[in-house]
Amino acid sequence: MIGGVSAVSELERPVRGRIAVAAVFQALAAALSVVPMVAVVEIGRRLLAGRTDGVWPIAWFAVGLLALRIVLYLVAGLVGHLADADLAIALRRRLAGHLAVLPLSWFAGGVSAKVRATVQDDVSALHHAIAHAKEEMAAAVTGPAVIALYLFATDWRLALLTVAVVAAAQGVRMRLARRAAEPVRRISAASVELSAASVELVQGIAVVKAFGGAGVPRRFGAAADELVRAGDEAQRGFLVQRSITRATVAPATILLLVTGCGVGFTAAGWTRPIDVVAFALLGLGLFEQLTPIYSARDQRRTAAAAAERVGALLAEPAEAVAEEPESLPSGPPDVQLAGVRFGYPGGPEVLHGVDAVLEPGTVTALVGPSGAGKSTLGLLLARFHDVTGGAIRLGGHDIRRLSRAELYRHVGFIFQDVTLLRTSIRDNIALPDPEAGDEAVFAAAKAAAIHDRILALPRGYDSVVGEDAVLSGGEAQRVSIARTLLADTPILVLDEATAFADPESEAAVQDGLAALTGGRTVLVIAHRLRTIAEADQILVLDDGRVAERGRHEQLLAHEGRYARMWRAQHGGVR
Numbered sequence: 001m002i003g004g005v006s007a008v009s010e011l012e013r014p015v016r017g018r019i020a021v022a023a024v025f026q027a028l029a030a031a032l033s034v035v036p037m038v039a040v041v042e043i044g045r046r047l048l049a050g051r052t053d054g055v056w057p058i059a060w061f062a063v064g065l066l067a068l069r070i071v072l073y074l075v076a077g078l079v080g081h082l083a084d085a086d087l088a089i090a091l092r093r094r095l096a097g098h099l100a101v102l103p104l105s106w107f108a109g110g111v112s113a114k115v116r117a118t119v120q121d122d123v124s125a126l127h128h129a130i131a132h133a134k135e136e137m138a139a140a141v142t143g144p145a146v147i148a149l150y151l152f153a154t155d156w157r158l159a160l161l162t163v164a165v166v167a168a169a170q171g172v173r174m175r176l177a178r179r180a181a182e183p184v185r186r187i188s189a190a191s192v193e194l195s196a197a198s199v200e201l202v203q204g205i206a207v208v209k210a211f212g213g214a215g216v217p218r219r220f221g222a223a224a225d226e227l228v229r230a231g232d233e234a235q236r237g238f239l240v241q242r243s244i245t246r247a248t249v250a251p252a253t254i255l256l257l258v259t260g261c262g263v264g265f266t267a268a269g270w271t272r273p274i275d276v277v278a279f280a281l282l283g284l285g286l287f288e289q290l291t292p293i294y295s296a297r298d299q300r301r302t303a304a305a306a307a308e309r310v311g312a313l314l315a316e317p318a319e320a321v322a323e324e325p326e327s328l329p330s331g332p333p334d335v336q337l338a339g340v341r342f343g344y345p346g347g348p349e350v351l352h353g354v355d356a357v358l359e360p361g362t363v364t365a366l367v368g369p370s371g372a373g374k375s376t377l378g379l380l381l382a383r384f385h386d387v388t389g390g391a392i393r394l395g396g397h398d399i400r401r402l403s404r405a406e407l408y409r410h411v412g413f414i415f416q417d418v419t420l421l422r423t424s425i426r427d428n429i430a431l432p433d434p435e436a437g438d439e440a441v442f443a444a445a446k447a448a449a450i451h452d453r454i455l456a457l458p459r460g461y462d463s464v465v466g467e468d469a470v471l472s473g474g475e476a477q478r479v480s481i482a483r484t485l486l487a488d489t490p491i492l493v494l495d496e497a498t499a500f501a502d503p504e505s506e507a508a509v510q511d512g513l514a515a516l517t518g519g520r521t522v523l524v525i526a527h528r529l530r531t532i533a534e535a536d537q538i539l540v541l542d543d544g545r546v547a548e549r550g551r552h553e554q555l556l557a558h559e560g561r562y563a564r565m566w567r568a569q570h571g572g573v574r
């Protein structure tokens with residue numbers, strides 16, 4: 001993982017040159033910020049001496065330099081902003097590109113809040129800190145340096161005193177700011193937690209409302225409380241700090257000290273009165289221009305934390321891709337499950353060595369008690385996870401040695417969670433083949449028994465899911481069947497629980513499924529045994545192992561688990 005400061009420097013590399021240019025322009029502009037005050041002092045010096053020569057040239061020279069300063073600021077701002085925008089775009093593209101190559105299993109862990117916070121908030125924090133902090137720092141160093149040089153050239157004794165007073169004031173400011181770091185960190189952590197809790201709350205709002213009564217879910221409530229507490233404590237701290245700062249290091253205090261001492265120096269004959277004016281004006285400027293230095297530390301800290309999170313996301317291992325992906329020969333391949341073992345990350349092993357062969361064109365049914373590992377096996381064949389032992393082979397080729405495109409040309413699936421994208425129904429069906437014409441899309445929809453329903457939508461096939469296409473569970477089901485039909489894969493993984501999620505449209509869904517399964521190699525995860533009585537082979541999975549296998553009649557005759565399950569569902573009927 002890229003960590004902290006080095007992460008910032010590695011992420012800013014693409015725009016480093018332009019940011020340096022912007023910082024140089026900003027520094028030059030800051031150096032010129034002393035011009036008005038110096039001009040006032042120099043004009044005053046002449047007028048007090050009873051001279052008027054050179055007053056106008058100084059005034060015009062100052063105006064010219066001020067105009068130059070505006071140009072320098074504009075150039076610095078423009079270069080900085082363009083670099084800044086490019087950096088944010090490049091970072092978000094890089095993150096999006098990386099998310100696209102992460103294994104599917106990574107997305108299963110409730111990462112949406114984390115991804116949102118990183119892609120949105122952290123990138124913003126980072127680009128601000130990278131693009132603007134450098135410019136501000138350049139100005140905060142150059143401006144005071146030029147002022148200090150001028151003051152030393154004017155009167156070294158008073159300059160020494162002024163610099164000492166300003167340095168002491170800056171020291172107090174920095175020390176107080178350091179104490180504010182912890183409350184700020186707590187607020188930031190509490191906001192991240194609240195953001196994650198809000199996403200969880202919104203996603204589960206129906207369940208929360210139905211079962212949670214009027215109460216706020218515990219995680220959300222705790223996060224909101226912590227944010228309020230951290231904010232409250234921070235505010236109290238800030239209040240104390242602000243009062244101390246205002247009383248001790250306020251511009252007025254500095255002004256009083258410098259002019260007071262200046263008057264003393266003048267009385268002692270060390271300093272000319274007009275120089276005291278220069279110190280009063282520029283001493284304040286010196287203090288004000290140092291402000292970014294003390295705010296920069298907070299920004300650096302925020303940026304380092306954001307860079308660490310961005311770096312951590314970019315360092316998530318990409319899915320292993322076969323160096324030389326293999327291709328399957330033409331013709332429907334068989335499916336071989338060879339000693340398949342699997343455990344979810346951080347959990348116990350769920351499948352303990354499953355062996356089976358799915359011959360081309362046959363239907364294999366997976367049955368067994370809840371939690372036996374049926375859906376998990378289906379997910380492995382679709383490569384949503386990789387086996388932790390053994391292998392799954394298509395036509396003799398390990399599926400890990402195929403590209404995803406090659407795998408999904410051969411394996412289609414319909415799982416329990418139907419996912420339709422927020423786009424038109426047409427695009428949802430044509431997802432496997434965006435080039436598919438209307439005829440192919442309509443034919444798939446007709447075979448899935450959903451064509452007429454789609455035509456009845458406000459904009460037919462152009463209706464957008466979640467906007468003007470509001471579909472029932474069974475209808476969404478049939479759209480996903482149409483999509484899988486269009487993909488026309490020789491192998492199909494089908495979770496039957498989905499297929500019967502909507503009793504009203506069960507017959508229609510069944511018609512769709514019949515169209516889908518004909519002539520294909522099917523692995524069907526079955527809950528209703530009646531629907532798989534005709535299957536070519538039935539695997540009875542129990543606690544991650546194949547406990548029985550055979551055809552319906554054979555298994556009934558065996559009088560084992562399957563026979564018991566059958567009797568439980570259908571009594572004595574064969």
Ligand SMILES: Nc1ncnc2c1ncn2[C@@H]1O[C@H](COP(=O)(O)OP(=O)(O)OP(=O)(O)O)[C@@H](O)[C@H]1O
Binds near residue numbers: 344350368370373
């Ligand atoms: N995403 C996951 N992370 C961790 N463990 C999981 C995950 N999904 C399933 N499991 C565990 O794996 C085991 C097998 O679950 P699986 O869903 O494959 O069973 P199943 O036979 O399909 O059950 P059902 O018939 O109830 O759908 C269970 O113990 C379950 O708790």
